[in-house]
Amino acid sequence: MDSSVFAFVEDLRGEGVERVLDRISGYGAAGVTVGAVHHAARDVTPHGLSRLTVRRDGAHFPPPGDLFSSLRLRPPAGHQDAFDGLREACGERGLRLHGWTVFLRNATLGEAHPDVTVRDCFGDRGSPADLCPAHPDARAYAVALARAVARLGVDSVVAESLHFRPLRAERSFVPLGPMDACMFGLCFCDYCMRRAADLGVDAEVAREECARILGGVLDGDPPAQGEVTRAALTAYAGPDVVAYARARSETVTTLVSEVASAVGDEGSRLVFADATGGVKGYRDGLPTPGLAAHDAWQLGVDLVALGDLVPAFAVLAYARDAARVADDVGAYLRSVGKDREVRAVLRPGYPDTDSADRLVAKARAAKAAGASAVDFYAYGLMPHPVLDRIPAALSEIR
Secondary structure: OEEEEEEOHHHHHHHOHHHHHHHHHHOOOOEEEEEEEEOOEEEEOOOOOOOEEEEOOEEOOOOOHHHHOOOOOOOOEOOOOOOOOHHHHHHHOOOEEEEEEEOOEOHHHHHHOHHHEOOOOOOOOOOOOEEOOOOHHHHHHHHHHHHHHHOOOOOEEEEEOOOOOOOOOOOOOOOOOHHHHHHHOOOOOHHHHHHHHHOOOOHHHHHHHHHHHHHHHHOOOOOOOOOOOHHHHHHHHOHHHHHHHHHHHHHHHHHHHHHHHHHHHOOOOEEEEEOHHHHHHOOOOOOOOOOHHHHHHHHOOOHHHHOOOOOEEEEEOOOOOHHHHHHHHHHHHHHHOOOOEEEEEEOOOOOOOOOHHHHHHHHHHHHHOOOOEEEEOOHHHOOHHHHOOHHHHHHOOO
């Protein structure tokens, strides 16, 4: 069974390429998924040279001039020598090399070009890190970035943030319900509204309804209760809001199609990572009840449509319970098609996994549900004793 360990460029630079790859190979993994393009973050890194690593938005390779010279958006420079000799070092150990790529999450670009970021129903551009998938400049940037990573000679381009993102607020002392948060996360920029209108949606009515309902909640009205479903959202906000939310899937599907084609043209393949599973269980490994495949539409992800366009999918199975991992994997396979590769991404430690036995159980559950690969996130974020659980999990699913 295929497998890979996610790793950051800072891991390779801090501990040394040879040491990190030897460890990953020693776990029995078949590959390493290295962050070729990442977003800004501040992470506790238990065995790094620095125990608190500050990451900046950046591409960790020289962006090819023929791809970006004519574009308005160009990736900020990261550690541009990070992939020098990396493919050869992986080959010496029989490891596959995958290029982990964060596409539309980039505060550096958003702050420099605020018009390419999402705009909420009040007209505010509240998140500079969230580039809008409908904006032509963001779309051109994503396609060029995909080609650039594929040219590194990676076996696959693992796509993160190639869709809309949910509402992110560092602080909110207003008790927003799940449906309120969903509406607050909708983008009403000119390009999104135009695309929705072209599909027959009354985009202005949808915006007005979102602003009216959310304005009431912000003024003290009680928040909506219950999980977000199309039926519940229709009852709460009306059919125009639901139609607008569903129309976003056309934006994402066409963008992913362009990116997948670009990656294929460069001799690699796309692995689409939908963030829904991560959103649902990231904090505590206790995902909210709806399965990720069923709720992906809230981020503009139409898994049925993408199943005809993308060869492989990564399921962020961030859950403590092995049965939940199996349910999420099974739901993805039913959505994208049994002939598609589905990779279950597990966290071997906190907050999802408290023992090697639990990790083994989740790996077994993923395989039994039909996953063709199990990947582990992430080398630099987990203590070595936690990473040492990986061999037991892999030995049980070969």
